[in-house]
Amino acid sequence: MEQVIMNSLDYPILSTIIFLPVLGALLLTLISRSRESVIKWGALIFALLTFILSLPLFINFDKTTYKMQFVERHDWISAWNIKYYLGVDGISILLVLLTTVSSILCILISWNSIKIKVKEFYISILLTCGAIAGVFCSLDLFLFYIFWEAMLIPMYLIIGVWGGPNRIYATIKFILYTLVGSVLMLVGIIFLYFLAGRTFDLLELTTKTYPYNVQFWLFWAFFSAFAVKVPMFPVHTWLPDAHTEAPTAGSVILAAILIKMGAYGFLRFSIPLFPDATKAMVPVMLTLSVIAIIYAGLVCLVQKDLKRLIAYSSVSHMGFITLGIFALNSQGVEGGILQMINHGVVTGALFMCVGIIYDRTHTRKIADYGGLATPMPIYASFFMVFTLAAVGLPGTNGFIGEFLTLLGGFTASKLAGVLASSGVIIGAGYMLWLYQKVFFMKINEKVVGLPDMDLREMVALAPLIALVLWIGIYPALFLDFMHPTVQHLLERVNVAGGVQESQIARALMEVLR
Amino acid sequence: MNFPLPNLGPVIPELFMTALALILLLADLFIKKKEAIAALSIVGVGAVAYTLIGSSGVTFGGMFISDGYSTFFKIIFFLNVILSVLISIKYIAIEKVNFGEYYSLILLSTLGMMIMVSAGDLIVLYLGLELMALSTYVLAGFIRHDTKSNEAALKYFLLGAFASAFLLYGISLIYGLTGTTDIKAIALYISEKGLIGNPALSLSMILFAVSFGFKIAAAPFHMWAPDTYEGAPTSITAFMSVGPKAAGFAVLGRVFMIAFVSIKLEWVTVLIPLSILSMAVGNVVALAQTNIKRMLAYSSIAHAGYALIGIIVANSEGLTSMMTYLMIYAFMNIGAFAVVIMLRTEGFKGDSITDYEGLAKTHPFLAALMLIFMFSLTGIPPTAGFIGKLYVFMAAINAGYTWLVLVAVVFSVISAYFYLRIVMYMYMREPKVEVITSQSGTLRIALGVTTVAVLVIGVFPSFLVKLAKAAIAGF
Numbered sequence: 001m002e003q004v005i006m007n008s009l010d011y012p013i014l015s016t017i018i019f020l021p022v023l024g025a026l027l028l029t030l031i032s033r034s035r036e037s038v039i040k041w042g043a044l045i046f047a048l049l050t051f052i053l054s055l056p057l058f059i060n061f062d063k064t065t066y067k068m069q070f071v072e073r074h075d076w077i078s079a080w081n082i083k084y085y086l087g088v089d090g091i092s093i094l095l096v097l098l099t100t101v102s103s104i105l106c107i108l109i110s111w112n113s114i115k116i117k118v119k120e121f122y123i124s125i126l127l128t129c130g131a132i133a134g135v136f137c138s139l140d141l142f143l144f145y146i147f148w149e150a151m152l153i154p155m156y157l158i159i160g161v162w163g164g165p166n167r168i169y170a171t172i173k174f175i176l177y178t179l180v181g182s183v184l185m186l187v188g189i190i191f192l193y194f195l196a197g198r199t200f201d202l203l204e205l206t207t208k209t210y211p212y213n214v215q216f217w218l219f220w221a222f223f224s225a226f227a228v229k230v231p232m233f234p235v236h237t238w239l240p241d242a243h244t245e246a247p248t249a250g251s252v253i254l255a256a257i258l259i260k261m262g263a264y265g266f267l268r269f270s271i272p273l274f275p276d277a278t279k280a281m282v283p284v285m286l287t288l289s290v291i292a293i294i295y296a297g298l299v300c301l302v303q304k305d306l307k308r309l310i311a312y313s314s315v316s317h318m319g320f321i322t323l324g325i326f327a328l329n330s331q332g333v334e335g336g337i338l339q340m341i342n343h344g345v346v347t348g349a350l351f352m353c354v355g356i357i358y359d360r361t362h363t364r365k366i367a368d369y370g371g372l373a374t375p376m377p378i379y380a381s382f383f384m385v386f387t388l389a390a391v392g393l394p395g396t397n398g399f400i401g402e403f404l405t406l407l408g409g410f411t412a413s414k415l416a417g418v419l420a421s422s423g424v425i426i427g428a429g430y431m432l433w434l435y436q437k438v439f440f441m442k443i444n445e446k447v448v449g450l451p452d453m454d455l456r457e458m459v460a461l462a463p464l465i466a467l468v469l470w471i472g473i474y475p476a477l478f479l480d481f482m483h484p485t486v487q488h489l490l491e492r493v494n495v496a497g498g499v500q501e502s503q504i505a506r507a508l509m510e511v512l513r
Numbered sequence: 514m515n516f517p518l519p520n521l522g523p524v525i526p527e528l529f530m531t532a533l534a535l536i537l538l539l540a541d542l543f544i545k546k547k548e549a550i551a552a553l554s555i556v557g558v559g560a561v562a563y564t565l566i567g568s569s570g571v572t573f574g575g576m577f578i579s580d581g582y583s584t585f586f587k588i589i590f591f592l593n594v595i596l597s598v599l600i601s602i603k604y605i606a607i608e609k610v611n612f613g614e615y616y617s618l619i620l621l622s623t624l625g626m627m628i629m630v631s632a633g634d635l636i637v638l639y640l641g642l643e644l645m646a647l648s649t650y651v652l653a654g655f656i657r658h659d660t661k662s663n664e665a666a667l668k669y670f671l672l673g674a675f676a677s678a679f680l681l682y683g684i685s686l687i688y689g690l691t692g693t694t695d696i697k698a699i700a701l702y703i704s705e706k707g708l709i710g711n712p713a714l715s716l717s718m719i720l721f722a723v724s725f726g727f728k729i730a731a732a733p734f735h736m737w738a739p740d741t742y743e744g745a746p747t748s749i750t751a752f753m754s755v756g757p758k759a760a761g762f763a764v765l766g767r768v769f770m771i772a773f774v775s776i777k778l779e780w781v782t783v784l785i786p787l788s789i790l791s792m793a794v795g796n797v798v799a800l801a802q803t804n805i806k807r808m809l810a811y812s813s814i815a816h817a818g819y820a821l822i823g824i825i826v827a828n829s830e831g832l833t834s835m836m837t838y839l840m841i842y843a844f845m846n847i848g849a850f851a852v853v854i855m856l857r858t859e860g861f862k863g864d865s866i867t868d869y870e871g872l873a874k875t876h877p878f879l880a881a882l883m884l885i886f887m888f889s890l891t892g893i894p895p896t897a898g899f900i901g902k903l904y905v906f907m908a909a910i911n912a913g914y915t916w917l918v919l920v921a922v923v924f925s926v927i928s929a930y931f932y933l934r935i936v937m938y939m940y941m942r943e944p945k946v947e948v949i950t951s952q953s954g955t956l957r958i959a960l961g962v963t964t965v966a967v968l969v970i971g972v973f974p975s976f977l978v979k980l981a982k983a984a985i986a987g988f
Contacts, residue, residue, distance in 0.1 A: 033877070079978040080907075117873070120940075146894040153888055156933070160941045161873075168941055172930065179929050183922035190903070190910045190918075 003203055004068040004087055009056055012072050014086040014137045017057075017100060018147075020050045021130035025123040033119045043122035044107050047129070051100040061093055063480050066488035068139060068203065069093075076143070081198050085140040090485030091267050091337060092136045094478060095260055098344050099136065101463065102256045103129035106249035108460040109352045113248060113359045114162055121162055124154035125249060132257050136264060141189050141200040148225075148261065149182055155250070155258065163245040164364075170238075170245035177238040181228035188221030192273070206272040206492065212280075219277035222270050229262030232322055233292040236315045243311035244364070248355025251307065255314055256348035260340045263321050267337070267489065271325075275493040278328070285326035286409065286416040292319030294419065297426035301433070306354050306364045309434060310347060313390065316423060317343045323420055324405030328493055332408020333486045334479055339401030341478065342471060346389045346398060349464040353383050356457050360450050366434065371443030376452045380439045382461050387435045389468045391428045397471035523570040523579035526561050526587065527627055533557040534620040541613025551602045551955075554616040555595055558623075562591045575695055576634040581984035585836055586630040586763045589843050593756045594623045596847045596959050601748035603953035604854050608656050608746060615655060619752065622648035626760035630767075635684045635694040638764055642680065642728070645760060646673050649753050653745040665744025672737040676727035683720030686713055687772075699772040709775055718773050722783050725768075728761030730754075730810075731787045731817045732794040742810030747857060747864070750806055751850035754813045755843045762839055766824055766832050770988075777827050784825050785917065791818030792924040799931045805853055806864050808931060809846070812890060815928060816842055819921060823905050826912045829988065833981040834904040840977060841901035841970055848963030849886040852879060855950045855960075863948065869935055871944025879950060880939040882964050887932040889967050892925050897970035904978065 007013060024046030031039055062069060068087030076084040088096055106125050114121045131154070134147030152175060160171035189200070195214065196205050210218070228235045239259070243251050271278050296315035303309035321343065324336030356379065357372070358364060373380035389396035392403075402424060410417025453461075471478055521528070537550055537557070544550055565587060569579050597619060605611050625645025632638035650673060654666025688694055690713055691702040708714050726734040742750045769780050795815025802808035820842070823835025856863030873880035889898035902925065906918045970977055 077973070077975045077978070079975045079982065117940075120873070120877070146899075149894045149899070152893060153884075156936070157940060160937060168937060171941075172933065172937070175929060175933060176926060179926045180923075183926055184919075186903070187906070187910070187915065187918050187922055190907050191915060193907070194911050 004071040004073075005062065005065070007070040007072055009060065009070070011053070013053065013056060013070050014072055014088065014096075017050055017054045017096060018086075018130050018134045018137065020053065021046055021103065021126040021133075025126040025130070028119060028123050028126070031119065036118045039119050039122055040107070040111060043126060044104070046126060047100075047103040047107050050129075051104055054097060054100040057088065057093055058097060061088075061481065063090075064484060066090065066484040071139075076140075080142070080200075082142045082200055083140050084143060085201065086137040086143075087139045088137055090482040091489070092264065093481055094337070094341050095136045095257070095264060096133055098260070098341055099129055099133045099257050102252060102344070102348060105348065105352065105460050105464070106252050108456060109252065109355055110247065110249040111456060113355065117161060120157065121249075124157050125253070127154040128158065128253055129257075132253075132261065135261050139202045141192070141202060141205070141269075143200075144202075145182075145186060145189060151258070152178060155253070158250040158253070159242055159246045162247040163250065165245075166241070167245040170241040173238045174242040177228050177235065178225075181225035181235070184221050185225035188218045191221075192218060202269070210274070212276050215274040215277035216280070219270060219274040219281060222265065222274075226262040226265035226270065229259055229265065230318050230322060231259065231262065231315060232288050232318070233295060233315070236292065236296070239315060240308050240311040243314070243351075244305060244307045248351060248358070251351040251355070252348045255310075255351055256344035259314065259318060260344060263318065263325060263336065263340055266322070266325050267333070271328075272489060272492050278326070279493060282326050282328060282412065286323060286413055289319045289323035289326065289409075290416050290419045290423075292316060293323070293423035294426065297423050297430065300430040301426070303430075304366055306366055306434075306438075307351070308364075309366070309430065310350050310354065313427065313430065314343070314347050316427060317347065317390075319423065320402055320405045320420065323409045323416065327405070327408035327412035328490065329408050329411050330483075330486055330490060331404045332412065333489065334482050335401055335404025335406075335408055337482050337486070338397075338471070338475065338478060339405055342389070342397040342401040345464050345467045345471075346386055349386045349461060349468075350383075350390065352461060352464075353379070353386060356453060361446060363446070366437055368446050369438040369444055370441045370447070371439070372447050372450075373439040374443055375447055375450045378458070379453045382453070382458075382465065383439065384435065385465055385468060387431050389472070391431045392424055395469070395472050397468050397475070400472060400475045519574070520570065520572040523568050523572045523631070524577055525568050526564045526579075527624060527631070529561045529564050530620060530624045530627060533561060534617045534624060537613065537620065538617040541617070544613070547606075547611045547613055548602055550613045550616050551598050554620060555598055558591055558594055558598075558620070562588070571633065573637075575697065576637050577631050578633040579631050580987050582763070582767070582832075582836075582988050583627075583630040585840075585981060585984035586759055587627050589759045589840055590623050590626050590756055593752060593759070593843055593847070594619055596843075596851075596963065597748055597752035599955040599959035600751060600847070600851045600854050601746075602955050603951055604748050604857060604956075605655075605746065607857060607859055607951065609658070610656050610746070615652070618648045618652050622652065622752075623756065626756055629760045630763040632764065632767075633696055635687070635696065635768075638768070639677075639680060639684065642760075642764070643677060645757055646677065649749070649757060652749045653741055653753070655746050655749065659744070661744035662746065663744075665741040668737050669741040669745075672727065676724045676734070679720045679727075680724035683717045683724065686717035686720065690714055690717070696768060696772045700774055703773075704775045714776065715779055718769075718776060718780050719783060721768055721773075722780065722787070725761050725765040726787055729758050729765065729817045729821075730814050731821060732790040732814055735791070735794065735814045735817075738814055739807050739810040742813070743804055743806045743864075747806065747850060747854045750809070751847045751854075754809070754846055754850075755839075758813065758817065759839045759843070762820060762824070762835060766835065769824065770827065770832065781825055781827060784821055788818045788821035788825060788917070789920055791815060791821065792921060793818075796924045796928045796931075799928070802931070803866050804864055805866050805869070805935070808866065809849060809853075812928070812932070813846065815924065816846075816890075818924075819902060819905055822909050822914070822917060822921060825917070826908045826914065828908075828912060829985050830908040830911060832988070833978070833985050834908040836981045836984065837904050837974075837977055838901040840981070841897040841967075844963045844966040844970070845886050845889040845896070845898055848960065848967060849883065849890065851956060851960045851963065852883045852886065855879060855956060856948060858949050858951050861949070866935065866938060868946065868948060869938040870942040870946075872939040872948065875944050875948055876950055882960055883939060884936050885964060885967060887935050889971070891929045891932045893929075895968070895971045897967045897974070900971055900974040900977075
């Protein structure tokens with residue numbers, strides 16, 4: 001039986017999603033740097049084109065199978081048995097679409113705020129998005145690693161060149177943290193390559209079983225790379241710096257897609273490759289997740305900087321995602337994947353909102369705001385929706401995701417579930433407190449007379465609002481993508497089935513669907 | 514008495530190279546335009562490279578071997594000499610040392626390397642090594658009016674003479690033990706007479722390691738490198754950070770893998786500390802450098818450490834990875850030096866790291882190229898530097914040296930800091946001094962070739978790996 005479903009569209013869709021932005025970046029290099037509007041429009045057109053060409057993924061995806069779809073497979077480096085091997089399944093398809101959407105939003109939101117080295121900026125954005133799409137599509141470990149690392153080069157520039165005052169510190173911290181994790185994973189990848197008989201083919205690698213002690217070390221080697229990217233406690237400290245200093249588009253890329261690469265890595269590589277080690281490490285992972293949820297949530301309460309607060313809230317939210325993933329049951333994993341999308345949408349949107357206001361006031365201090373709802377009512381209502389989604393209000397996407405991950409976490413460990421739930425309360429605390437301080441209370445004189453959002457800004461945020469409500473009200477559409485893949489993944493770790501699922505949890509699931 | 518002429522087929526490239534160097538020396542007397550000599554040398558090297566085809570064989574009673582292994586290294590040398598000449602032409606005019614001897618010396622040095630890698634006998638090896646070294650000493654001090662250049666040459670010469678003495682000592686010991694200087698015969702003698710464990714043999718091996726360690730600039734025999742690299746003309750720094758290093762690795766591979774193959778375990782324990790120390794010293798000290806040539810000198814020490822892992826692995830895969838690494842290193846390192854040379858103009862030295870501040874604003878294209886070379890030297894995909902490191906690491910892990918690879922990757926993360934500092938200066942700071950780059954067509958060609966090579970090998974390394982594998986087949 002064929003393990004994969006080859007791409008049957010007229011064009012290699014996944015390659016297009018990866019390389020069309022790269023091609024766009026190459027073409028941009030040819031345009032004279034003084035013609036900035038041509039560069040902007042060029043970048044936008046390539047991003048839009050990529051998005052449009054990625055839509056058939058959504059439409060033609062076969063939701064009844066766990067198999068890899070839209071597969072492209074060609075020999076690449078025959079000397080090392082490396083293939084150019086792309087494909088998507090229920091885990092990755094939504095992330096690929098999220099990537100193509102994000103690149104458009106990043107370009108729109110930077111339209112007026114990037115004033116220096118405009119050409120390099122849009123080239124970097126396109127290259128980053130292309131490389132990240134590559135990460136989500138690669139089915140060959142070598143190819144995956146190439147994209148995983150190549151993404152660093154443009155990202156390094158985005159934070160370092162167009163970032164805030166402390167950007168150099170932030171960018172070098174970002175690079176060093178990620179690089180340490182990545183190279184340890186590289187050692188793991190090479191080790192696995194020889195262990196499995198010289199192959200980087202992921203699907204082939206996941207059919208084999210490895211001795212437990214080998215799995216144990218490899219799990220930690222891969223963990224080092226993914227945990228830094230997620231970021232999990234205690235290697236999360238690069239994220240607040242990177243987020244705070246990055247330009248708006250950089251923060252959006254970080255929040256929406258880059259840190260998803262870590263969680264995706266766990267699902268795609270760590271769990272299916274090292275199921276025994278994963279199972280053994282579940283308590284450790286749940287503990288780290290819970291610490292991240294609570295600790296980062298508490299840290300949020302004392303932040304004075306808008307972006308830093310949202311950055312720490314990211315760490316907390318990513319804790320829910322890893323909690324769900326390592327709960328290793330269908331609610332948890334599906335919730336985790338859905339929450340990856342949710343977090344990308346919501347946090348990406350919040351960073352865009354901060355960027356919008358930062359363009360006007362050039363300050364990120366919470367104390368510099370107050371009563372913003374008076375001069376900018378439209379902005380305030382946009383921000384409200386995203387705040388409530390971040391809090392996890394029923395009806396928004398945040399609720400579904402958090403609920404499922406908590407349900408999963410609770411099923412796996414009652415204590416973890418209970419502790420993690422307190423994170424929701426802390427989350428409501430700091431988000432609403434932030435909203436109150438910025439939008440209500442006494443009107444700060446610095447915000448008097450600020451223009452409200454313009455059309456471009458609304459166009460950039462409107463699709464995210466739509467997603468917040470769509471996922472919040474009708475999540476089944478998105479969850480349907482995942483079921484077979486998640487079931488297959490859980491079969492691999494042998495925890496699937498009803499044994500661990502309590503009756504009440506299943507009943508709640510029925511209600512949800 | 515009948516005295517048959519030995520088969521000259523395998524030495525034809527060397528003969529042509531000798532003739533070329535001598536012709537250039539003579540031509541220098543008549544040709545006033547030195548650029549013509551440079552052009553002649555490039556065309557000449559091209560012709561010599563052509564004679565490599567069909568030159569394989571063994572001659573002079575086994576003293577001279579032309580096989581895939583030597584041919585692969587000779588290709589590195591030809592690339593090295595051509596690229597170095599391309600980046601020299603404008604540069605030596607700026608330094609006011611535009612003499613024709615420069616090109617002859619470069620060719621003679623290359624000839625020395627060619628003889629080294631083809632040596633089947635330790636005496637021939639020594640001959641080649643001396644020819645290479647003496648020519649390079651002169652080249653390092655080629656800017657006569659510059660004290661730093663003089664210092665570079667003197668230091669290189671004194672320490673180089675030491676290294677040669679060590680080599681001779683090692684050769685004499687091994688000759689005393691085995692009664693031969695033929696590399697294959699030594700191996701046979703050692704295994705037949707059961708010399709394994711003989712302290713004199715170990716001492717001789719250590720002396721070889723010291724001498725070759727000097728040539729490849731491996732710590733702790735690297736002391737000459739920073740000063741010499743800094744003081745020497747930049748084009749020569751580029752030349753000798755690739756050529757003599759590759760030649761050193763080639764003879765290290767041949768002597769250790771053939772003559773000393775039966776005491777593998779011993780020399781592996783000698784080379785492992787050398788490798789780790791090189792990576793440590795190179796990468797850590799480079800963090801503190803303010804001169805880009807010195808920084809690249811320390812980086813070259815570190816890269817010697819990575820490539821040494823290929824030898825430590827001690828199998829054909831290891832050797833192949835080492836060869837691939839050196840080929841890749843040639844491109845990315847000469848590329849980086851080409852950018853350094855581009856900043857050198859009349860009255861502006863351009864070798865301080867701060868001279869790179871804001872380069873992305875004033876010279877975006879040049880800055881982008883330097884960015885590629887720096888990321889490649891760090892070993893980040895999709896550049897060739899990643900492929901080089903990956904292959905060495907793969908060979909090492911396959912042979913069970915996972916711990917050594919872990920050490921290497923940690924040091925390569927450290928190296929990211931100083932390579933990316935150059936990128937940071939170029940892209941994230943404002944220009945303080947106005948930098949005018951040296952405009953030269955040949956320099957552009959060299960930059961173009963190295964950039965394309967770095968990117969193409971980074972994405973399609975198969976042909977290079979296959980070439981190296983084929984080269985090692987008859988080893």
